[in-house]
Amino acid sequence: MKNENTLIHDHDISLICDYFSILQRQGPGSPAMTLKALSFIENLDTQSRIAxxxxxxxxxxxxxxxxxxxxxxxxxxxxxxxxRFNKNATRLGLNDRVKGISGSMENLPFEEEELDLIWSEGAIYNIGYKRGLEEWRKFLKNGGYIAVTEASWLTEERPSEIHKFWMDAYPEIDTIPNKIAQMQKAGYIPIASFILPEECWTDHFYIPQVKSQNIFLKKYAGNKKAEELVTYQQHEAQLYDLYKAYYGYVFYIGKKLNNM
Incomplete structure (x- = not known):
């Protein structure tokens, strides 16, 4: 398939942003899985600070x-x-306590030990799972929680095509036991982990893209880079359909150990 050896970050950033901005989710997941992860987190109240x-x-x-x-x-x-985040918060009447800000996860605008909970679905890979766990820890209060989804191998061995795809895209992908061990080594008590079910990829991520791809291609008619981005996303969906038994997103929830 054309462009099968390219990676998502090889494409034009402005096109990627425009493509995903019309989607409700920018990565695999679902409301049910968000709430399942939340169920493992204790002691949140009106004074809690969440990022x-x-x-x-x-x-x-x-x-x-x-x-x-x-x-x-x-x-x-x-x-x-x-x-769009802030418009959604206003539309839902949540803007009195939910606010979106632009910034880099490599330079978070929070005070040390300010947060009760750090959340990150489908995004920690941008900084790296290990680095994110280590660097973000200082912003959590003692006993605060972190909950992230991370691409993980579900088996010890896998076909060469999907292995190469992920080694090129995200070499830090690893098995679930190794990811849990990394969380523990970074200074957290591993509280829970669970694999996101298939519908988080299909019903909530890839299928909604079909309609948005048609809108996107009409908007950028004749734009080769836009066409290549859509081709890449279609290829990624095909890979998941073929190799979903070997990899997935996993929710990892940890609790910060008290500082010694």
Missing amino acids: DIGCGTGGQTMVLAKHVTGHITGLDLFPAFID
Whole structure:
């Protein structure tokens, strides 16, 4: 298939942003899985401070906001995502305690030990799972929680095509036991982990893209880079259909160990 050896970050950033901005989710997941992860987190109240890092347009953030009473800050690198995030918060009547800001996950605008919960669905790979766990830890209060989804191998061995795809795209992908061990080594008590079911990829991510791809291609008619981006996303969906037994997204939830 054409462009099968390219990676998502090889494409034009502005086109990627525009492509994903019209989607409710920018990665695999679902409201049910967001709430399942939330069920493992204790001691949140009206005074709690929560950060959703790499929040995108806030699909999962708004689900969180409907089920917790604290204040949530969504952070994303792309201003277009944040603009839609804040519009969504206003539309849902949540803007009094839910706010999106533009910024980098490599330089978070929080004070040390300010946060009760750090959330990140489908985004920590941008900084790297290990680095994110280590660097973000200082922003959590003692006993605070972190909940992230991360691409993970579901088997010890896998076909060469999908192995190469992920080694090129995200070499830090690893098995679930190794990811849990990394969380523990980074200074957290591993609380829970679970694999996102197939519908998080299909019903909530790839299928909604079909309609948006038609809209996107009409908007950028004749734009070769836009066509290549759509081709890449279609190829990624085909790979998942072929090799979903070997990899997936996994929710990892950890609790910060008290500072010694």
